[in-house]
Amino acid sequence: MKIKESLASKIFDAFNYVIMILLMLVMVYPLIYIFSASISDNALVSSGDVLLLPKQVTLIAYKQLVTNPDLWISYWNTIRYTIVQMILTLLVTSAMAYPLAKKWLPGRKIILMMAAFTLLFSGGMIPTFLVVQKLGMLNSIWAIVLPSLISTWYLFIMRTFFEALPEELEDAATIDGCSSIQVLLRIVLPLSLPVMMTIGLFTAVNQWNAFFDALIYLNERSMYPLQIMLRNILVAGTTIQGEGDLSLLQTMKYAIIMIATLPILCVYPFIQKYFVQGTMIGGIKG
Template sequence: MKRNSLAGVVFDAGNYAGLALLAALMIVPFWSVLVSSVTAPHLVMEGAIRMWPKEMTLVAFKTIFNTPNFVKVFQNTVIITVLGTFISMLLSVMLAYPISKKRLAGANLMAFAVFFTMMFNGGIIPSYLLVKSLGMMNSLWSLMIPNAINAFNMMILISFFRTLPEELEDSGRMDGSNDFGILFRIMVPISMPILATLTLFYAVAQWNMFFQAVMYISNPDRFTLQVLLRQLLIVLTSDAVASSLSEDVPRIGVTVKLAMIVVSTVPILLVYPFLQKHFAKGMMLGSVKG
């Protein structure tokens, strides 16, 4: 049905204007940070910021990239993001699928156990003692295993699996598939929208890993990117050691802080285009029932 009436045109124009304004509210601040990070430090300190860099310089990024162990730390962050996300998704799928089957004895009890962890947990000290007793201190495994499953993501996945028709399982069994075959050959392929959405959630959480890294890691070679950037920020605020990084650190400190935001944000943003197609569908799952 064509909307050629004046009311329809006004409605569409209002929608486009609102969406454009919303997009600007999200894009402009980040663009401002990006422009400021490559602008001459003295202009940033004077507040002479424009929508395009003036006296463009990469000194702030050079300061970050020249930080000792930066390459190693960046590699650690990529490892825990990729491997940690894979482990989280594998465990989440293999736990959520059987729990979603009410015919399974104890399924409701296990679902309650998952939900219970959303409300209550042991706390910091028991978690630290558990990781220490397992011998995972100063290991990247301490950043992937203890928080491998997110209870909220689990509840979403369980609810989704319960909406899938049981006839799919029956057809799989008629073809001779076992439970693992049904899960990975039938259920997983048709669940890509929700799986892509949860993959993005897990990947962002792993990439931004900070508190656990500070608590479990003391070896600089095992630091994550967020921890290294925090240490660099502390160094920049200390005049006593600032000269060890750059002759102009006191002046470039403000641009380095902005460059930190770019360095810690852009890599994970590059993942989104590959998941956007499924992510848009996954966010709508459950909102409309046929």
């Protein structure tokens, strides 16, 4: 039986379609423009003649970048920083969120209050730098990974997700002789794939785009991530090694943006379904 929609409902749906199309255009246009500018003639880009489609297509900006070893060194640094950060964040956050999801945990409310306190207040940049320095982590991967290893917001999302899991499954595993660690690894985590993928995506994107920590903690050029190279070209207006054709600087800016953005754009569609499930289930208990 077909339900007849009212005039107000049709108007509301049409309004939603218009808004969604406008939002899509607002988000897609910058990507198309950046790609077009990256493969267009530098003079046309600088003069503002490139508005949507590329003009006088050339790949010289990409050639200038991919033939430079600094690009691949910084790319590898960003990849390993992101992978290590994501894996350790998921392990440590789940290890902390699982016991906090149990009402029998002694001091549970106090720990939650202390964790929530960090949402409003932090030690600050200078004390954090001094801690990293005293621990001897400067110019190392751990200076990038450890200070931001646990996010309180992700901790609360994962804890809420764990609370919504059926306790009967854990009780059955305990009766079969599983320890708490085994229950977490064999029962809880496999059932928590949506929230794990969601937090993993957020963590990976944040680390992939991060550059401020690298500016503070890293002094060696060989340790710089990709975003430092991107910053040097966009903000400082320099080429990768202080060399190269400065007339290509404008198109190189757009080319390096495309190179830095492409991996995240390729990964997101494959985990989008987990992203939607994780954000919905992780925020609603039931």
